[in-house]
Amino acid sequence: MEFVTYEQDGFVGIITINRPKALNALNSQVLEELDAAFSAVDLDKTRAVILTGAGEKSFVAGADIGEMSTLTKAEGEAFGKKGNDIFRKIETFPIPVIAAVNGFALGGGCEISMSCDIRICSENAVFGQPEVGLGITPGFGGTQRLARIVGVGMAKQLIYSARNIKAEEAKRIGLVNEVYPLEELLPAAKKLAGIIAANAPIAVRNCKKAINEGLDADMDDAIVIEEKLFGDCFETEDQKAGMGNFLEKDKEKKLKVVPFQNK
Ligand code: CAA
Numbered sequence: 001m002e003f004v005t006y007e008q009d010g011f012v013g014i015i016t017i018n019r020p021k022a023l024n025a026l027n028s029q030v031l032e033e034l035d036a037a038f039s040a041v042d043l044d045k046t047r048a049v050i051l052t053g054a055g056e057k058s059f060v061a062g063a064d065i066g067e068m069s070t071l072t073k074a075e076g077e078a079f080g081k082k083g084n085d086i087f088r089k090i091e092t093f094p095i096p097v098i099a100a101v102n103g104f105a106l107g108g109g110c111e112i113s114m115s116c117d118i119r120i121c122s123e124n125a126v127f128g129q130p131e132v133g134l135g136i137t138p139g140f141g142g143t144q145r146l147a148r149i150v151g152v153g154m155a156k157q158l159i160y161s162a163r164n165i166k167a168e169e170a171k172r173i174g175l176v177n178e179v180y181p182l183e184e185l186l187p188a189a190k191k192l193a194g195i196i197a198a199n200a201p202i203a204v205r206n207c208k209k210a211i212n213e214g215l216d217a218d219m220d221d222a223i224v225i226e227e228k229l230f231g232d233c234f235e236t237e238d239q240k241a242g243m244g245n246f247l248e249k250d251k252e253k254k255l256k257v258v259p260f261q262n263k
Helices: 028-040 073-091 108-114 142-150 152-161 167-172 182-197 201-215 219-233 237-247
Strands: 004-009 012-017 048-053 058-060 097-101 104-106 118-122 126-128 178-180
Touching: 004 028, 012 028, 012 182, 028 073, 048 058, 048 108, 048 182, 058 097, 058 108, 073 108, 097 108, 097 182, 104 108, 108 126, 108 142, 118 167, 118 182, 126 167, 142 152, 167 178, 178 182, 201 219, 201 237
Parallel strands: 012 048, 048 097, 058 104, 097 118, 104 126, 118 178
Antiparallel strands: 004 012
């Protein structure tokens, strides 16, 4: 792949968008390579994925404006679908995905970070949906996910005004969970991914599914989704070992030794 790299670090996969000359902007090729990179993650060996950008300036500076500039209406819609399909794949990826936002996260960059489970960023990060200044709407899920994450009023203000915000403001409005000096960002992402990876993998996957699917349902249906996924954990090696270790007061063992078991 030309623009996306993959590194395996124990149970953690690191996917890096590597097109620094264009500040990691998302053209069709980058989107296709991202799709391929997620498809290639070995889910039997990986318990969390970190998504980041190459270089020290930009996570992703948006969809590629050069590529979009000559699109017809139909081509624009198809380009939106291309981005939405891969971002939805990230959002519903079976294991947690952490966005380590190392600089500009504008337009499609903010949108791809919002398709991840957790966002942390560097002090130089800048978030925004500048699309209306370019004569378009956000097209890779921004009109939907920003409102769900920061609330409707704040999302509308940011999108209608096309105003970019810095890391601390992004934290204040709940768009990111934590801000780090740039050099500490990837270590912090790896530490968080490692903590997640040390927990019971089936349970973590089921939590992701329960939270995501429950948010799209009303409460009566949502709690049934939870009950099903809660029940699903029983009789697994994770559950037997996790509870057994607790009852035997062997907390040292915890779950670290339990390999992932496909259901
Ligand atoms: N698409 C294509 N190329 C981009 C790009 C983008 N979104 N963002 C940056 N680049 C390119 C620049 O054209 C430039 O290339 P050249 O060196 O060949 O000229 C290179 O990256 C470096 O960029 P700048 O010289 O502009 O760097 P800067 O430090 O002066 O500014 C910036 C950085 C503020 C991020 C500025 O590049 C910028 O505003 N970029 C566009 C951001 C944007 O509007 N993103 C939203 C795109 S629309 C979208 O994403 C739609 C959607 O929802 C799907």
